[in-house]
Amino acid sequence: MNRLLQDTLLQLDREHLWHPYASMTTPPPVNLAESASGTRIRLADGTELIDAVSSWWCMAHGHNHPRIVEAVQVQLKRLAQVMFAGFTHEPAIELGRRLAEAAPGDLDRVFFADSGSVAVECAAKLAVQYQLAAGKPGRCRLAALRGGYHGDTAGAMALSDPEGMHTLFRGLLVQHHFAPQPVTRFGEEWDPADFAPMAKLLDRFDSEIAAVIVEPIFQGANAMRFYHPEYLRQLRRACDEHGILLICDEIATGFGRTGEFFASDYAGIVPDIMCVGKALTGGTITLAAAITRPAVAEIVSRGEPGRFMHGPTFMANPLACAAGCASLALFEEYDWRSRVAAIETQLSSELHELRNLDNVSDTRVLGAVGVVELNTTPPPETVQRIVRETGVWLRPFGPWLYTMPPFITTPEEISRITAAMRQVAEAGSSTSERPLKKNKRR
Numbered sequence: 173m174n175r176l177l178q179d180t181l182l183q184l185d186r187e188h189l190w191h192p193y194a195s196m197t198t199p200p201p202v203n204l205a206e207s208a209s210g211t212r213i214r215l216a217d218g219t220e221l222i223d224a225v226s227s228w229w230c231m232a233h234g235h236n237h238p239r240i241v242e243a244v245q246v247q248l249k250r251l252a253q254v255m256f257a258g259f260t261h262e263p264a265i266e267l268g269r270r271l272a273e274a275a276p277g278d279l280d281r282v283f284f285a286d287s288g289s290v291a292v293e294c295a296a297k298l299a300v301q302y303q304l305a306a307g308k309p310g311r312c313r314l315a316a317l318r319g320g321y322h323g324d325t326a327g328a329m330a331l332s333d334p335e336g337m338h339t340l341f342r343g344l345l346v347q348h349h350f351a352p353q354p355v356t357r358f359g360e361e362w363d364p365a366d367f368a369p370m371a372k373l374l375d376r377f378d379s380e381i382a383a384v385i386v387e388p389i390f391q392g393a394n395a396m397r398f399y400h401p402e403y404l405r406q407l408r409r410a411c412d413e414h415g416i417l418l419i420c421d422e423i424a425t426g427f428g429r430t431g432e433f434f435a436s437d438y439a440g441i442v443p444d445i446m447c448v449g450k451a452l453t454g455g456t457i458t459l460a461a462a463i464t465r466p467a468v469a470e471i472v473s474r475g476e477p478g479r480f481m482h483g484p485t486f487m488a489n490p491l492a493c494a495a496g497c498a499s500l501a502l503f504e505e506y507d508w509r510s511r512v513a514a515i516e517t518q519l520s521s522e523l524h525e526l527r528n529l530d531n532v533s534d535t536r537v538l539g540a541v542g543v544v545e546l547n548t549t550p551p552p553e554t555v556q557r558i559v560r561e562t563g564v565w566l567r568p569f570g571p572w573l574y575t576m577p578p579f580i581t582t583p584e585e586i587s588r589i590t591a592a593m594r595q596v597a598e599a600g601s602s603t604s605e606r607p608l609k610k611n612k613r614r
């Protein structure tokens with residue numbers, strides 16, 4: 173793309189477009205993406221970046237996987253969209269069947285939603301309708317974990333860490349019940365005291381709580397931290413004792429990211445409702461789902477008003493479902509498990525070397541997730557300079573510098589990613605802060 177057009181587009185972007193979590197008056201730097209394939213995003217100026225964050229944790233098989241592209245193209249020529257009230261179609265049916273097969277236990281009733289946040293809202297509404305139908309109308313709140321993240325819509329914000337990124341909106345949000353973050357880390361020896369606060373909370377508010385929602389094993393956007401599977405086993409037991417539903421938000425963790433197909437598999441538990449999203453379509457198009465067990469679906473459907481009261485306009489969009497089918501088929505065709513295991517091994521050894529840097533307070537790795545906790549994160553302009561110099565796309569937030577690479581990332585690319593992470597970590601310590609170089613744009 174010629175230089176003049178690039179500049180014009182970027183100028184128009186600054187004038188008209190909001191970017192995520194961004195200011196419109198002092199917008200952060202953005203890269204003009206033109207195309208992508210595999211692990212690489214190509215920019216309009218010819219630069220190639222390794223996508224070390226899988227475009228917000230979605231791009232499991234890499235960008236523009238030819239099989240997914242083809243599935244969407246074929247579907248586009250047939251049927252791009254049809255309302256899901258009064259209609260059904262093969263891609264939705266096929267994806268529903270595949271999800272029922274892949275999900276743990278008897279989770280097999282699928283409600284498609286158009287984004288992860290909406291799937292979380294659907295799960296919460298299902299839980300409330302379930303308790304109503306079960307004769308417990310007082311149970312209209314949820315319990316959740318501090319340090320949790322469940323999305324950016326009002327219902328999902330209300331379930332996320334109350335001290336996290338949504339504190340501004342307290343006045344807008346329903347008050348739910350929060351238990352402390354699990355303390356015992358994944359891989360450490362289980363501390364039996366760890367579950368006590370949640371047990372107490374469920375005892376105390378038994379009559380108010382419809383469901384508990386958690387991100388299994390890996391608390392993402394508000395904590396970037398891995399906890400012990402025993403927490404989930406005890407939570408499953410406690411929910412059963414109280415007749416409270418358990419919702420596992422697998423939107424970030426689902427589809428192999430933590431090393432198991434679903435993170436709840438580490439605990440061997442079956443939630444009553446599971447939310448999936450992000451990598452569901454291999455990251456190609458937005459799609460999410462809330463998947464429930466037959467028993468939950470039946471009780472919801474028997475109670476007043478005899479149906480589940482939610483119906484997004486683009487529910488089960490055929491293009492998205494076709495992408496989902498192709499993505500799930502890919503998981504059956506290559507050994508994603510050993511690829512994720514190899515990424516885990518390499519990230520562990522290369523990131524743990526960063527522990528002795530002054531600016532690094534912790535490093536942790538599980539599956540294809542590598543986190544470096546920093547004392548000081550360098551300013552966006554410095555990160556952008558390192559991104560351009562190393563050709564590795566990183567987007568730290570809060571104190572966390574992390575990578576969640578596509579599963580097809582090669583060992584050489586992983587090494588480039590961890591080397592770039594080292595540079596960001598070093599740039600964050602105030603002593604080594606270097607003056608900004610002029611942006612090298614071709």
Ligand SMILES: *Cc1c(COP(=O)(O)O)cnc(C)c1O
Nearest residue numbers: 287288289321322323392423424
């Ligand atoms: C990203 C995310 C969501 C929200 O999904 P959107 O598609 O962005 O609405 C919800 N829960 C978890 C755990 C997530 O990581």
